[in-house]
Amino acid sequence: MSGKFGFFLGCVAPLRYPGIEKATREVFKALNYELVELEGAGCCPAPGVIKSFDEPTWLALAARNLAIAEKKGVDIMTICNGCYGSLFDANHVLHEHPEKLKEVNEILKDIGLHYSGKTKVRHFAEVLHNEVGMERIQAAVKNKLDLNVAAHYGCHFIRPSKIKHLDDPERPVLLDELIEWTGAHSLPYKDKNMCCGAGGGVRSRNSSLALEFTAEKLKNIKAAGGMYIIDVCPFCHLQFDRSQKDVKGYDIPVIHLAQLYGLAFGLPRSDLGLEAHEVKVNL
Amino acid sequence: MSNIKEPDPVFTKAIIDAGGKTLDLCYQCGTCTASCPSGRRTGFRTRQLIRKAQLGLKDDILPTEDLWLCTTCYSCVERCPREVEITDIITIMRNMAVKKGYMADQHKKIGASMMKTATTVPLSPENSALREKMGLPAVPPMAISDPKALEDFRTIMRKTGFDKLIGGA
Numbered sequence: 408m409s410g411k412f413g414f415f416l417g418c419v420a421p422l423r424y425p426g427i428e429k430a431t432r433e434v435f436k437a438l439n440y441e442l443v444e445l446e447g448a449g450c451c452p453a454p455g456v457i458k459s460f461d462e463p464t465w466l467a468l469a470a471r472n473l474a475i476a477e478k479k480g481v482d483i484m485t486i487c488n489g490c491y492g493s494l495f496d497a498n499h500v501l502h503e504h505p506e507k508l509k510e511v512n513e514i515l516k517d518i519g520l521h522y523s524g525k526t527k528v529r530h531f532a533e534v535l536h537n538e539v540g541m542e543r544i545q546a547a548v549k550n551k552l553d554l555n556v557a558a559h560y561g562c563h564f565i566r567p568s569k570i571k572h573l574d575d576p577e578r579p580v581l582l583d584e585l586i587e588w589t590g591a592h593s594l595p596y597k598d599k600n601m602c603c604g605a606g607g608g609v610r611s612r613n614s615s616l617a618l619e620f621t622a623e624k625l626k627n628i629k630a631a632g633g634m635y636i637i638d639v640c641p642f643c644h645l646q647f648d649r650s651q652k653d654v655k656g657y658d659i660p661v662i663h664l665a666q667l668y669g670l671a672f673g674l675p676r677s678d679l680g681l682e683a684h685e686v687k688v689n690l
Numbered sequence: 691m692s693n694i695k696e697p698d699p700v701f702t703k704a705i706i707d708a709g710g711k712t713l714d715l716c717y718q719c720g721t722c723t724a725s726c727p728s729g730r731r732t733g734f735r736t737r738q739l740i741r742k743a744q745l746g747l748k749d750d751i752l753p754t755e756d757l758w759l760c761t762t763c764y765s766c767v768e769r770c771p772r773e774v775e776i777t778d779i780i781t782i783m784r785n786m787a788v789k790k791g792y793m794a795d796q797h798k799k800i801g802a803s804m805m806k807t808a809t810t811v812p813l814s815p816e817n818s819a820l821r822e823k824m825g826l827p828a829v830p831p832m833a834i835s836d837p838k839a840l841e842d843f844r845t846i847m848r849k850t851g852f853d854k855l856i857g858g859a
Contacts, residue, residue: 421821421826422812423811425821425824429824429826446831447833447836447842449839449843450808453810455762456797456800456801456810457800457804458781459762459781459784459785460784460797460852460856461785461851462781462785463850464852467846468843468847471846514850517845562761562762562763566764569767569773577768601727602763607760609759611799612758612797616731620727620728620761680824683817
C-alpha cells in the first residue's frame with residue numbers, strides 16, 4: 408500500500424460529473440492507494456458563495472469536514488480546486504487563529520465533533536506530482552496519449568501561493584508536467600493562467616460575465632490548437648463544458664485530469680462517465 | 691448641495707477588525723486593476739474599491755454590483771507590491787453587504803440548497819443512474835444520503851444564523 412487518504416468528494420464531481428469520482432477511485436487503486444470514505448461529509452463549503460455570504464458559517468462547515476477526517480485518522484484528498492480552496496484555507500485560518508478554532512469547536516460540540524487541527528488537506532494533482540511522481544506514473548501508463556491539449560489550472564489550486572507553496576503562481580508547470588507524463592502535449596496559450604469566470608459567486612449571480620471569461624479562454628485555446636481542455640476542478644469543468652452551447656463556434660471536449668489519467672492507465676471508457684459531458688468526448 | 695463625500699472611519703475600522711488588517715497598506719498603484727480579468731470586461735476597478743474601503747465610503751460599496759464582480763481569482767493578490775489581502779477584504783465587505791440584506795436571489799437559492807441537501811447542486815436522475823452504471827452508490831456517501839449528517843450540517847447553519855441570513859430557509 409502506497410498510502411491512504413480520506414476521499415473528499417465535494418458536490419459537482421459526484422452529482423454532475425460522477426465519472427470524475429469513478430476515475431479518481433480507479434486511478435488511485437491502480438497506484439496502490441487506499442481511498443477512505445468520509446461518510447456524512449457535506450459541501451466543502453463552496454468558497455466563492457458561502458464564504459462570501461458569511462465567513463463564520465464557511466469556517467464551521469469546513470471544520471466539520473476536517474473533523475470527520477481527523478476522527479478517521481486520515482488526511483484529506485480533494486479532486487476540486489474549490490474544495491481545496493475551502494478546506495486548505497479554513498485549515499490555515501484555524502491554525503493561525505487559535506481563538507477561531509475555539510469558537511468553531513464550541514459549535515462542533517453540539518454535533519458531537521471536535522477538531523484539533525491534525526488533518527492535512529491535499530489536492531489530488533499535487534499528490535500525483537509530488538508524491539507518486541513521474542517514474543511510477545509513467546510505469547502505469549498503458550495507453551500513450553498523443554494529443555495536443557490545453558491545461559487549465561484554475562484559481563484555487565496554486566493561488567494564493569503565499570499559503571499553498573505548490574508552484575510559481577505566474578508560470579506554473581505542475582499540471583503541464585502531469586499531462587506530459589501521459590504522452591500528451593500541453594500547449595502554451597495566451598492568458599493560460601486566467602480564471603474560467605465561474606468562481607466567486609459570479610456564475611450564479613452574473614452568468615453573462617462568467618461566460619465572457621470562458622469565451623476568451625476558449626478563443627485562446629482554439630487559437631493555440633488545443634484539442635481538449637484538461638482541468639483539475641469540476642467547477643471549471645462544468646463552466647467550460649456547459650458554456651460551449653452558449654458561446655458559438657466551439658467544440659472542445661473538457662476532461663478532468665483524473666479522467667485523462669484513467670484513459671492513459673487503460674481504464675475501460677465506461678469508468679470515465681463521459682456520458683455526463685455536454686461537449687461529447689470522442690477518444 | 692455639495693457632493694463631497696464624508697469618510698467614515700468606523701466602517702474602515704470594522705473591515706480592519708474583521709481581518710482586513712492589510713487594507714491601509716494600499717498606496718493606489720493600480721497593479722490590482724491591471725491584473726483583474728473582471729475589470730477587463732466590466733467597469734469594476736479593484737483599486738477604486740480598495741480606496742473606497744480605506745475612506746469608509748460604505749454606501750458606495752455595500753449596495754453595489756461591483757462588489758460581486760470579483761471571481762476571487764487572486765491574480766491581484768499575487769501581484770500586489772504591498773501584499774494587501776484584497777480578496778479577503780472583498781470577502782469581508784461581501785459579508786457586511788449580506789448582513790445588510792443585499793443578497794441576490796440566485797445566491798439565496800444556493801443557501802437554500804445548502805440547507806436542504808448540504809450541497810450546492812442537485813443530483814439528477816440521469817446522473818444517479820450513471821453512478822449506478824459505474825458501480826458507485828446511486829447517491830454519494832455524503833450528508834445528502836445520511837439524515838443524521840444532514841441534520842448536523844443544518845445545526846451548524848442554524849447556530850451561526852446562516853438560515854436567517856438567507857431569508858429563513
